[in-house]
Amino acid sequence: MKETVLKMTGIDKNFPGVKALSGVEFELRKGEIHALMGENGAGKSTLIKVLTGVYEKDSGEIYLNEATTAVSFDSPKAAQTSGIQTVYQEINLLPNLSVAENLFLDREPRKWGMIDWKKMNALAAELLKKLDIKIDAHKQLSDCSIGIQQMIAIARAVDMECQVLILDEPTSSLDDDEVKKLFRLMTALKERGVGIVFVTHFLEQVYEISDRITVLRNGELVGAYDTKELPRPELVAKMMGKDIDDLARIKAEGQAVQDVISSHTLLEARGLYSTGSIKPFDLTLHPHEVIGITGLLGSGRSELVRTIFGADSQDGGKLLMKNQELTFKAPINAMKRGIAYLPEDRKKDGIFQDLSVRENIIIALQTKQGIFQQISRKETEAFADRYIDLLQIKTASRETPIKQLSGGNQQKVIIGRWLLTEPELLILDEPTRGIDVGTKTEIQKLMIDLAAKGMSIIFISSEIEEMIRTCSRMIVMRDGEKVGELSDQQLDQETIIWTIAGGVKQHGKS
Template identity: 40%
Template sequence: MGEDLLLAMAGVDKRFAGIPALIGASFEVRRGEVHALIGQNGAGKSTLIKVLTGYHKKDAGSVSFDGKPFEVTSPQQAQASGISTIYQEINLVPYRSITENICLGREKRRFGLLDWGAMHAEAERLLARFNIKADVRRPVMEFSTATQQMVAIARAIGFDAKLVIMDEPTSSLDEREVGVLFDVIRQLKAEGVSVVFVSHKLDELYAVCDRVTIMRDGRTVRVAEISGIGKLDLVSSMLGREIARVEGHATAFTDRDPAKLGETLFAAEHLSAGSAVRDVSFSIRRGEIAGFAGLLGAGRTETARLAFAADKRSGGTMTLGGAPYDPASPIDAIAAGLGFCTEDRKAEGIVPDMSVAENMMLALMPKLAKSGIIDEARQRVVVEKFIKALSIKCSGPNQKIRELSGGNQQKVLLGRWLATEPRLLILDEPTRGIDVGAKGEIQALIKSLADDGLAVLMISSELEEVIEGADRVFVLREGLTVSEMTRAEASEDAIMAAMAEGSPEAAR
């Protein structure tokens, strides 16, 4: 191992319940280097970091840090060994002061008592690196999210770490604050501290990183000098386009006739909500499958949640059926004719210990209840209808949904929303995590629903699914709609160019 290597991880495997999350993954960081770690959802970035910092125990592989074999069993141990981690979710103690948060775990003492003067001075010194002047005696909950993020970063830096891991550190920062953070990163580099920088914002990688490691499906697929790889090449490696072309996986979507599409059902203009959605506009016609394409963090799911009123928008307008549409909650959205199959089937979709019937009827329950009493006969008719129509493989309506395969669980969720007779169905990663056969069935169902006049908004990270399935494709990048393409215009090169540069012209 070279003398300039601070961290070396090789052949790292990790499984959860038999399912591989890391497969022979490797990761190396030099001393005084800013190293980007990137990949789509499920690529293995977080698992790799958690193995390094002691959250997870690896199943195989080797790790060395600062020239010695390295294995810790807790983040506290990792921190004591010189590895500090700043997480995307701000993990501060809200009711405690800035000083207490920054000095937590490394309190200064004098004559056996806490030396508050020294700790206040330390907190003020660390915040000064970020050009922040604040009353460090006040609780952090009284400060903005951006200031809290800076406090979390200051705390990590304060441990005199040899390696600082920053997981999406700019997610709560404005442009000026990002610039200040980058200055601090450059200071750390000049002091010989290494930084692992995890970000989905490509421009940030080129602004501050020296090298990049790209992960996909639990594997390390590429390591390169950041100056020697273009944005389009970076996106291509993240999505694995060359591999997909060789394997030639086709979808179950077939050509559709644009002339058969109806009038515009739903339109959104200039939607915004914080930094995740800055200016998104799109529309969907009756019987149309509209696709959202974009990298992780582009704002696709966040935009869908605004349409469904799961989150509150700060700006923009929406219309449904030609009339203003301004739902106050998902209940209003459902009543107006929207359905939403969420990306995280297990966390936000199914209720695992409830039956197939109970899961399917959740959204329809208010309509089936009379004076608070469920009409079981009507419920049984509806459930059996969709079990048959969607070819759900189960022993019966009373089988626990957790006993079903992923594909059949997804069909139950589709049935849940179809039972409400929606006008617009939002499908966020509808085929993620299910086998090839079930994937084809789901895709065929989506096409059939659109052929019957249902408007569909489909979000997918698989380019084939978007290109072959969508009548129009809207490409989002960092919270903006950067391109709208017809089926004829949508190609892998054009979509990847818009993802990378913000314009399909970059491919030409």
């Protein structure tokens, strides 16, 4: 068995009204990639912040390198000094500086009190070559892809002689090629003896790269397992805390909804286009219907729904709702006609970070009604409590700042915000990205339930399987253009991928 590089025992952490961690154990071995899994709110981020000195633990011990004396860190810098480095999903580098400057920030080589630029660039080039990161050290960081920036952040951590490298959702913004490059780098670091904690929601990636998996649920340890000995359905069941038949049932429930899809048209687009992003586009949507829009990144999925919602300009064609032609100059016009839109980037376009859960829930309804019809405090509290209960939002109270909630619970708050406006059409752009399996299932079931009650839903997702489970039809886009519309027996992964790629599926051939 490999040497233990990190051991955490009996870790407790409490916040007002919330027990975030209760007696959690975690062990990381030298030269292993260890996936830390659990639903949002399971305690993963809290455990990492306790380890790295962001939070002070209430009880428990932390040991490094099989030492018998426990350590404690009162700041992230203290943890870094002991060889623990963290690379977060939001890359904490300076885009206006060069690659070399970011690699050696606050530890630049100096000569006669001045930065030795020649030496720093040479050291940076040597480090990048050693880690097989193909980028010019002189290049400005902002000119690098997100994937390269992620690897530069890792290179910086490694060069600071880390023994423990924590990667928090490192692949969420990467394309497939960048993920492969990152995994090659992780494997190289593993072979050098670095212990890597890999936090992710992508099950496929866990099984591709990790050696062991630790599962947390509701702030408690479920268990630690060898990846190869833990079947995927069992992992999901352990994360959710129950036998998981829900995903299999969703498609059957969705089929039942399809049977009652109305023949009436709610929304119709005829030759709708937006200069530079959407080519003339036709679409028909009925009550009780969930339709999916799929395609590669850059295919125009988000631009299409932003045009429908009035967030991007409509430069031609017609948009009709209940056979009445509409032109939305701004989102408020769409809101008043019963359209709601959950954007792709919830942190940038969705949540108001410094406002409470209550305030985030009621803000769309207040905007729709206008400043002259103020909603009373009593009403806002009742609205917030209704959707906290309905969507099972995990929060200490309705007045908790939304930025303190997990990503999945933030997403539920935004969904609650739009449901409060009682829309006829709900547009969901990547509503399950970056959230746990359990919350994904809840959101998928919610879509089916809302459609059963008569709502129309447009659903965009990068995960084809969840779209197949929930949608009655799928629109395929490529380069801003509709290239296919699939339904019934065509809704299988192979046909969808062939359509995205621009080919025609030939049954029996690959």
